[in-house]
Amino acid sequence: MSTELIHGGEKVSAGLVFQIKSVLSQCCEDKEDFSIWCISRFSSLSLTTSFWKTQTGQCRSTGDMVAIKILKNCDHNGQIVKNELRLLQVLREGDTKDSHIVHFLEAFSHSVWTYLVFELLQQNLFDFQKQNNFSPLPVRHIRTITAQVLVALVKLKELSIIHADLKPENIMLVDHARYPFRIKLVDFGSAILLPEVCHVQEPYIQTRFYRAPEILLGLPFCEKVDIWSLGCVMAELHLGWPLYPGNDEYDQVCYICSTLGLPRGELLCAAQKTRSFFQLVNVCPMPDPDQEELAKRCDLYRMVELLKRMLTWDSRERITPSAALHHPFISMQEVKASFEATRYYQLSQEDLRASCKDSSLAKVFLGTEKGAFIPWSVFLGLKWSCRGSPRTRHFVTCSQIANCGHSWVVLVYGVASTSFTHPQPHHLH
Numbered sequence: 001m002s003t004e005l006i007h008g009g010e011k012v013s014a015g016l017v018f019q020i021k022s023v024l025s026q027c028c029e030d031k032e033d034f035s036i037w038c039i040s041r042f043s044s045l046s047l048t049t050s051f052w053k054t055q056t057g058q059c060r061s062t063g064d065m066v067a068i069k070i071l072k073n074c075d076h077n078g079q080i081v082k083n084e085l086r087l088l089q090v091l092r093e094g095d096t097k098d099s100h101i102v103h104f105l106e107a108f109s110h111s112v113w114t115y116l117v118f119e120l121l122q123q124n125l126f127d128f129q130k131q132n133n134f135s136p137l138p139v140r141h142i143r144t145i146t147a148q149v150l151v152a153l154v155k156l157k158e159l160s161i162i163h164a165d166l167k168p169e170n171i172m173l174v175d176h177a178r179y180p181f182r183i184k185l186v187d188f189g190s191a192i193l194l195p196e197v198c199h200v201q202e203p204y205i206q207t208r209f210y211r212a213p214e215i216l217l218g219l220p221f222c223e224k225v226d227i228w229s230l231g232c233v234m235a236e237l238h239l240g241w242p243l244y245p246g247n248d249e250y251d252q253v254c255y256i257c258s259t260l261g262l263p264r265g266e267l268l269c270a271a272q273k274t275r276s277f278f279q280l281v282n283v284c285p286m287p288d289p290d291q292e293e294l295a296k297r298c299d300l301y302r303m304v305e306l307l308k309r310m311l312t313w314d315s316r317e318r319i320t321p322s323a324a325l326h327h328p329f330i331s332m333q334e335v336k337a338s339f340e341a342t343r344y345y346q347l348s349q350e351d352l353r354a355s356c357k358d359s360s361l362a363k364v365f366l367g368t369e370k371g372a373f374i375p376w377s378v379f380l381g382l383k384w385s386c387r388g389s390p391r392t393r394h395f396v397t398c399s400q401i402a403n404c405g406h407s408w409v410v411l412v413y414g415v416a417s418t419s420f421t422h423p424q425p426h427h428l429h
Contacts, residue, residue, distance in 0.1 A: 053069075053070055054067055054068065054069050054070065055067075055068045055070060056068070056120060057117070064119075064120075065120040066105060066117050066118065066119065066120050067117070067118045067119070067120045067121065068115050068116070068117055068118075069115070069116040069117075069118065070113055070114075070115055070116075071084075071113065071114045071115075071116070072112055072113060072114075073109070073112050073113065073114055074112055080189060081114050083189075083191075084116070084188055084189045084191070085107055085114070085116070087161060087188045087191045087193070088104045088107070088116065088188060090159055090161065090193070091104060091159065091161070091188065092104050094155070094158070094159045096155055099151055099152055099154075099155035100148040100149065100151050100152040100183060100184050100185060101152050101155060101156075101184060101185050102118050102119060102121065102172070102184045102185065102186040103118065103119040104116070104117075104118055105117040105118060105119065118186070121172040121173065121174055121184060121186065122172065122173045122174060122175055122176060123172065123173045123176065124168060124169045124170065124171060124172045124173070124186075125145070125168035125169070125171045125172070125173070125183070125233075125237070126167075126168040126169045127169075128173060128176070129168065129237070129240070134240040134241065135240060136237070136238055136239060136240045137237040137238065139238065141180075141181050141237075142234055142237050142238055144180075144181045145171065145181055145183055145237070146230065146234055148182070148183050148184075149166070149171060149183070149185060149230055149233075150230070152184075152185040153223070153226050153227070153230070156223065156226070157194075157223050160193055160194040160195060161188075161191055161192070161193060161194065161223075162191060162192045162193075162194060162197070162221075162222070162223045162225060162226060163185065163188065163190070163191055163226050163229075164190040164191055164192055164205040164206055164225060164226070165187060165189070165190040165191075165205065165206055165207060165210075165229075166185070166206075166210060166226050166229035166230055166233065167207050167209070167210045167229065167232075167233060168233055168236065168237075169187075170185065170186050170187045171183050171184075171185060171186075171233070172184055172185075172186050190205050190206070192205070194222065194223060197220075197221065197222065202218065202272075203215060203221070205225075206225060206229060208246055208248075208249065208252055209232060209236075209242045209243075209244055209245055209246065209252075210228070210229035210232045210233065211229075211249075211252060212224070212225040212228035212229065213228070213253075213256060213263065216249055216252060216253055216256075216273070216277075217253075217263070217267070217268075217271035217272070217273050217274060217277070218271050218272030218273035218274075219267065219270060219271050219272075232244060243255075243259075244256055249276070249277075250276065250277055253277045262278075291339060291341070291342050292342050292343060292344050294338075294339065295335055295338075295339035295342045295344040295345055296344055298334060298335055298338065298339065299329070299332075299335055299344070299348070302327070302328045302329035302334065302335075303329045305327075305328075305329065306319070306324065306327045306329045306330070309324070309327070310324070332345070332348060332349070332352075335348065
C-alpha cells in the first residue's frame with residue numbers, strides 16, 4: 001500500500017501526510033481518533049474536476065475505510081467549498097441515517113486544500129453501467145433504485161435542500177454484493193437551500209443531460225428540478241444511454257421538444273431565455289367558429305369515433321349493429337344536446353325522419369342514449385385545411401384520429417380527406 005497523497009496532480013511525501021494528521025487531530029474531540037492513511041486513488045470516485053478529487057483513507061482507531069473529497073480553496077471555489085460545508089452540516093444535523101444520503105464524518109483544512117471525510121461507498125451507477133457495457137437495467141432494479149432516491153429527495157425537501165446535480169455519477173452503490181442495488185445520494189457541492197433560491201441569478205446548475213426545463217429557459221425553480229433529473233436517470237438506466245444527450249443548451253431544448261412538444265405559451269412568455277431557443281411566428285388569428293360550424297365538427301367527430309369502432313383488427317372488438325344503432329353519431333344525442341337550435345341539426349333530423357318514417361329505426365332518435373360527452377371548447381381555434389381531390393381515395397390509420405388535442409385526420413371514402421390541427425404559436429429555429 002502506498003502512503004502517498006496526490007495534490008494538484010503531484011505526489012507529495014509522507015511528511016505532508018503527518019501534517020494532515022496533525023491538522024485533523026486538532027479538529028477532533030479525540031485528537032488521536034483520526035489519522036489519514038492515503039492508500040490509492042479511489043477508482044469508483046475517480047471523477048476529477050479542476051478543483052476537487054477523491055481519495056480513500058483509513059481511520060486508525062476503528063480501521064474503517066473512508067472517502068476523502070479534496071477541494072481547492074481558491075478564488076470563487078473557496079465560496080463553493082464553504083457552501084458545501086454549510087449544506088453538509090445541515091444534513092448532519094438533520095438525521096439522514098435512514099434516508100439513503102451519504103454519511104458525512106469530518107472536515108479539515110491544510111493550506112489551500114479542504115478535506116471532507118465521508119463513509120466509503122462502492123461504485124457509482126455510471127461506472128456500474130459502464131462495467132456492464134451500458135446494458136439496459138431491468139425495470140425491477142430501476143424501481144429499487146428510484147424508490148431509494150425518492151426517499152432521499154423527501155428528506156432533502158424536509159431540510160429545504162435542493163441537490164441540483166442528480167445524475168448517475170452521484171448515485172452510489174453501497175455494497176452491491178451484500179446489498180444489491182442499495183444506493184446513497186452523494187455530492188452536495190451544487191446543493192442550494194430552498195429559501196435562498198430567490199437570490200440566485202441565472203443559475204448554472206445541474207449537469208446538462210439532466211438539466212430541468214426551468215433552468216434551461218430561465219424560469220423560477222424549486223426542488224422539483226431534482227425530480228426532472230431523476231426521471232432522466234431512470235430513462236437512461238432503462239435505455240443504456242442518456243435520454244436527452246444535448247451538445248449544448250439549444251440542442252438540449254430541441255431534444256426535450258422532440259418528446260414533450262413545445263412549452264405552453266405562458267411558460268415561454270415568462271421565461272427569461274425564451275429568445276435563445278424560440279422565435280415567435282406571426283399567425284393570423286382565426287375567428288371562433290359559429291354554432292353551425294361547431295355542430296358540423298361535433299357530428300364529424302362522432303362519425304370518426306364510430307368508424308374506429310367498426311375498423312378493428314380483432315373482430316371481437318368490433319361494434320355490433322345494435323350497439324352501432326345507439327352510437328351518438330346515429331342517435332345525434334350530443335348534437336341535439338349542444339346544438340339543437342342550429343339549422344344543421346334541423347336538417348339532419350329532417351333527413352333521418354324522411355328515411356325512417358314508419359319504421360322501427362325511429363326509436364333510435366329519441367335522444368336517450370347515453371354516450372361520452374366531450375366538451376367542444378377543445379375544438380375552438382382549430383385550423384381547417386382540405387387536401388386531396390374529390391376523386392382521390394385516401395387511407396389513414398385509426399391511430400391518427402385517436403386523440404383529441406393532436407392532429408386529426410378524418411377519412412371519408414370517395415371524397416377528399418379533411419384534416420384539422422391546432423395552430424402552432426411557436427416554432428424552433
